[in-house]
Amino acid sequence: MIPTDALTHPTDGAAVTHALVEAAAAAGHAPSIHNTQPWRWRLADNLLDLHIERSRVLEATDPDARLATLSCGAGLHHARVSLAAQGWHVAVTRTPDPGDPDHLARLILDRRVPVELPSLRRLQTVRLRHTDRRPVTGEPVGTADLQAITASVEAEDTWLHMLTPDQVLELAGATDHAQRTEAGETAWQAELAYWTGGTRPAGTGIPDAAIPDRATRTTVPGRTFGHPGDLPISAGRDRAAMFAMLYGRTDDPVSWLRAGEALSAGWLTATELGISLLPFSAPIEMISTRQAMRVIIASTGYPYLVVRLGHFDAAEAGPPHAPRLPTDQIIDRV
Numbered sequence: 436m437i438p439t440d441a442l443t444h445p446t447d448g449a450a451v452t453h454a455l456v457e458a459a460a461a462a463g464h465a466p467s468i469h470n471t472q473p474w475r476w477r478l479a480d481n482l483l484d485l486h487i488e489r490s491r492v493l494e495a496t497d498p499d500a501r502l503a504t505l506s507c508g509a510g511l512h513h514a515r516v517s518l519a520a521q522g523w524h525v526a527v528t529r530t531p532d533p534g535d536p537d538h539l540a541r542l543i544l545d546r547r548v549p550v551e552l553p554s555l556r557r558l559q560t561v562r563l564r565h566t567d568r569r570p571v572t573g574e575p576v577g578t579a580d581l582q583a584i585t586a587s588v589e590a591e592d593t594w595l596h597m598l599t600p601d602q603v604l605e606l607a608g609a610t611d612h613a614q615r616t617e618a619g620e621t622a623w624q625a626e627l628a629y630w631t632g633g634t635r636p637a638g639t640g641i642p643d644a645a646i647p648d649r650a651t652r653t654t655v656p657g658r659t660f661g662h663p664g665d666l667p668i669s670a671g672r673d674r675a676a677m678f679a680m681l682y683g684r685t686d687d688p689v690s691w692l693r694a695g696e697a698l699s700a701g702w703l704t705a706t707e708l709g710i711s712l713l714p715f716s717a718p719i720e721m722i723s724t725r726q727a728m729r730v731i732i733a734s735t736g737y738p739y740l741v742v743r744l745g746h747f748d749a750a751e752a753g754p755p756h757a758p759r760l761p762t763d764q765i766i767d768r769v
Contacts, residue, residue: 451544454521455483458542459766461517463759464561465699467506468497468716469630470640470757472765474510479769484531485511485540491639493630495622502716504539504688505739508695511540512591513561515696516703518542520558522550529689539692557703564706565756568658568666570651570673571711573746580708581677584744587704588681593697594736598678602731606678606715606741607655609724613717614659624661631660638760645754655743658717666754676745678715680728686737694739705744715741 459476462485467473473491477484485507492503511527518525523544531541581597588595598606617623630640646664651657653673681697683690698714705712718724719740728738747753 451481452478454518454523454544455481455542456762456766457521458514458517459483460762461558461561462510462514463762463765464564465506465510465513465695466564466566466702466714467509468493468502469627471503471506471630472639472760473500473503474507474765475767476765477767477769481544483514483542484538485514485542487537487539489537491636493626495620495626496617496720500688501691502719502740504691505695505698507539508692508697509699509702510695511542511692512696512699514542516554516557516561516699518544519548519554520550522547524548529692536688539688556707560703560706564702565754566645566713567711567747567753568645568647568651568713569668569747569751569753570653570671571676571743571745572669572671572673572748572751573675575675576677576710576744576746580705580710581744583708584701584704584710584712587700588697591697591700592693593681593683593739595697595701596680596682596732598680598731598741603654603678605727605731606718609718609727610715611656613721613724614656616721617717618659618661627661631662638758638764641757642755645757655715658715669751673743673745676743678741678743680732680741681739682732682736683739684736690737691739698740698742701742709746711743711745711747713743715743 455478471491473488475486475488487503487507492500497503515525524546526543526545528541532538585595629635643664645666646660647666647668648663649668651668681694702712718728719738725738
């Protein structure tokens, strides 16, 4: 444990401002649909407000901003990780203004707390975590590691359902159907091309270095980007991959936000354990396939996202980290 006075800044006001800016900067490393980074932070006094940035919401792929809200939830969790590592207790209010649906959360620093070493390691993991779309080729994920990932997800009021082999085949069919249907829509094609092409906003989107150079030989088809990238893909299959569904009891913006926090928690835990986690949003993007995913959990809840878990050969070089927006483009100071 590190004493909090070792982290104290010259004045209380300066310490709070520093902590909140650092939290928003850490949030900028969170995963998001097509790396759109659809968040905007507003800093005032001792509080930090999270807003959804509508200009970076995918209108064709994500018309109800379900996945954008989930992405913002991942950023919210990253911010919480940063504040814990800086020795601050934070009070979080989700959807604090019923009259403003774009105002997703408010964070208020109320007191200093001791810093635990796991909190510092978790903050370091924020910068290590990244998306890897290659087929996993290593051994299956062990039971203890699955339990650790599940526990971190459930700590964020979201559940994780591990898919059986038969359910993985259902997932494969739903994913293939969703991607074929979306690929036939002109608006969807244009949107995908924008966020994966040379005209995407600087610091956002998916670069060719993170897109496979050919179709992967996997049971569940990976995202089709409309063009080959530069990421080398081996001939291996993902036979050892495991798939899980993030789900919850309700289907509303607060639930989507919490699901994003759970995704971040589970992904950071997986990264610390040396496990690759890859989100699959295609079967969630269409109402029909989302309903098929709900049937998998016997309609006991609502699916938010599917994730793949697995190991890579440590000798294989993975893709680079995706670009990020500079902090002055995601933080407003009031």
